[in-house]
Amino acid sequence: MLINILCIGDLVGKAGRNVLAEHLPGIIRQHAVEFVVCNAENAAGGSGLTPQIYEKLLHYGVDAVTLGDHCFRKGEIFPVLDSSDRIIRPLNLPASAAGRGQIVLPTKSGQHQVAVACVLGQMEMGNNNSPWAAVDETLTKIPDDVKIRIIDFHAEATSEKIAMGWYCNGRTSVVFGTHTHVPTADACVLDKGTAYISDIGMTGPYNSILGRRKDRVLKFLTTGMPQRFEMAVGDPRMYALLVAVDTETGKAKSVESIITRGKPVEGGAYDSDDGGAQARRKSAK
Numbered sequence: 001m002l003i004n005i006l007c008i009g010d011l012v013g014k015a016g017r018n019v020l021a022e023h024l025p026g027i028i029r030q031h032a033v034e035f036v037v038c039n040a041e042n043a044a045g046g047s048g049l050t051p052q053i054y055e056k057l058l059h060y061g062v063d064a065v066t067l068g069d070h071c072f073r074k075g076e077i078f079p080v081l082d083s084s085d086r087i088i089r090p091l092n093l094p095a096s097a098a099g100r101g102q103i104v105l106p107t108k109s110g111q112h113q114v115a116v117a118c119v120l121g122q123m124e125m126g127n128n129n130s131p132w133a134a135v136d137e138t139l140t141k142i143p144d145d146v147k148i149r150i151i152d153f154h155a156e157a158t159s160e161k162i163a164m165g166w167y168c169n170g171r172t173s174v175v176f177g178t179h180t181h182v183p184t185a186d187a188c189v190l191d192k193g194t195a196y197i198s199d200i201g202m203t204g205p206y207n208s209i210l211g212r213r214k215d216r217v218l219k220f221l222t223t224g225m226p227q228r229f230e231m232a233v234g235d236p237r238m239y240a241l242l243v244a245v246d247t248e249t250g251k252a253k254s255v256e257s258i259i260t261r262g263k264p265v266e267g268g269a270y271d272s273d274d275g276g277a278q279a280r281r282k283s284a285k
């Protein structure tokens with residue numbers, strides 16, 4: 001049988017959280033979604049994730065939370081990474097890092113199992129361990145009867161992302177790209193049954209530069225003077241990839257990008273869920 005899986009790109013700040021809270025439950029119902037995976041590395045103040053937000057994401061219908069290069073920006077999440085079975089940090093961090101990089105979870109109906117892993121790229125992404133070796137290793141560890149396998153490839157370069165799509169072709173159900181926050185128009189099913197997109201796009205404020213206030217980023221870029229990269233709020237949108245997967249084979253049959261516009265954000269760019277030390281770092285992705 002075919003089931004629908006929904007993959008959501010980087011969730012960015014209050015604007016992103018609002019649009020997800022408003023629309024995710026309806027999208028799940030409308031498309032009979034059996035499993036939702038969401039990259040939440042930018043959910044709290046634009047950088048990192050707090051336990052409060054994590055719990056809310058599960059309440060909204062997210063089944064698995066992935067992270068990226070900002071996974072450890074909020075220290076409050078460290079115990080959750082170690083104790084919760086629905087959140088993963090990148091697989092190719094040092095083995096001693098908090099949390100784990102791969103999980104197997106049941107679908108909403110409880111009838112199927114889904115393996116999820118997230119992996120960091122290497123190009124313009126720091127000195128991470130090999131994502132290729134990490135993917136090979138984790139795929140050998142997943143039990144044979146877990147046919148549905150999802151990789152969140154959190155990387156900068158489209159070339160490296162496309163390479164990962166072909167590397168996993170026929171070995172995973174989905175490879176979806178995150179990190180760049182800009183949606184790409186290349187969603188497809190590769191010839192051996194792996195659904196692929198270079199970047200789903202952020203779920204966050206699109207009247208911005210990657211989720212941050214345009215004036216702050218432009219002032220930094222044009223003057224070279226340090227700026228606080230405050231969160232933007234304008235034009236909140238949710239970007240997601242809907243994938244139909246054959247439960248017998250784990251192969252993807254179709255993909256569809258779903259774009260949903262949210263209501264204007266009220267009450268400022270932050271709320272108490274963003275954590276005490278709101279992220280105002282230069283890196284926006």
Ligand SMILES: [Fe+2]
Nearest residue numbers: 068069179285
């Ligand atoms: Fe990132």
Ligand SMILES: [Fe+2]
Nearest residue numbers: 010042179285
């Ligand atoms: Fe990001």
